[in-house]
Amino acid sequence: xxxxxxxxxxxxxxxxxxxxxxxxxxxxxxxxxxxxxxxxxxxxxxxxxxxxxxxxxxxxxxxxxxxxxxxxxxxxxxxxxxxxxxxxxxxxxxxxxxxxxxxxxxxxxxxxxxxxxxxxxxxxxxxxxxxxxxxxxxx
Numbered sequence: 001x002x003x004x005x006x007x008x009x010x011x012x013x014x015x016x017x018x019x020x021x022x023x024x025x026x027x028x029x030x031x032x033x034x035x036x037x038x039x040x041x042x043x044x045x046x047x048x049x050x051x052x053x054x055x056x057x058x059x060x061x062x063x064x065x066x067x068x069x070x071x072x073x074x075x076x077x078x079x080x081x082x083x084x085x086x087x088x089x090x091x092x093x094x095x096x097x098x099x100x101x102x103x104x105x106x107x108x109x110x111x112x113x114x115x116x117x118x119x120x121x122x123x124x125x126x127x128x129x130x131x132x133x134x135x136x137x138x139x
Contacts, residue, residue, distance in 0.1 A: 008057050013128050016053035020046045020121055027114050036105040040097035043110070043117045047091035050120065051075075054127045068092075075127060084123060090116040 027042030048068055055062035055071045058078075062071050072088040075081075090113045097105055 008059060008130055010130055012056045013053050013130065016049045016056065017125070017128055020048075020050035020053065023049060024114065024118055024121065027117075031107060031111055031114060034107065036102065036107055036110055037098060039110050039114065040094040040105070043114045044091055044095035044098075046117050047087075047094070047120055050124050050128075054124050057128045057130055075124060078127070079123075081123060084120070087116050087120040087123070091120065 023042045023046035027039045027046060030036075030039035030042060051068055051071050052062050054060070054075055055067070058074070060071050060074055061067060068091075069088060072084060076084045094110070094113050094117070097110065
């Protein structure tokens with residue numbers, strides 16, 4: 001839940017969620033033209049921005065890269081959805097592709113990972129909904 005002094009910024013929640021969805025679209029576009037590094041990074045960006053949207057809505061800290069997993073763990077505990085753990089791993093795999101040589105990247109796997117990020121975005125969306133008081137809800 002949010003802390004009593006924390007009031008979520010609805011514009012920030014919307015901006016992060018919108019950016020997540022835009023990154024997913026771009027990731028698919030890059031995949032279609034064979035730019036697997038960019039497809040992977042856009043998938044990672046979609047996951048990271050959606051998790052930031054959740055963090056803002058719920059009043060959770062997300063100031064550095066390591067906060068991605070911490071916020072995901074909080075979302076798992078709040079929702080009871082263990083599938084989020086697998087999806088967190090897929091997001092991290094996409095991010096790790098940045099450091100791989102192109103010949104070791106696999107378009108089919110990256111495509112499946114992007115589908116997983118689409119699922120992640122959908123599963124996290126309810127956590128970005130602000131209730132009437134401006135606080136995140138876990139509907």
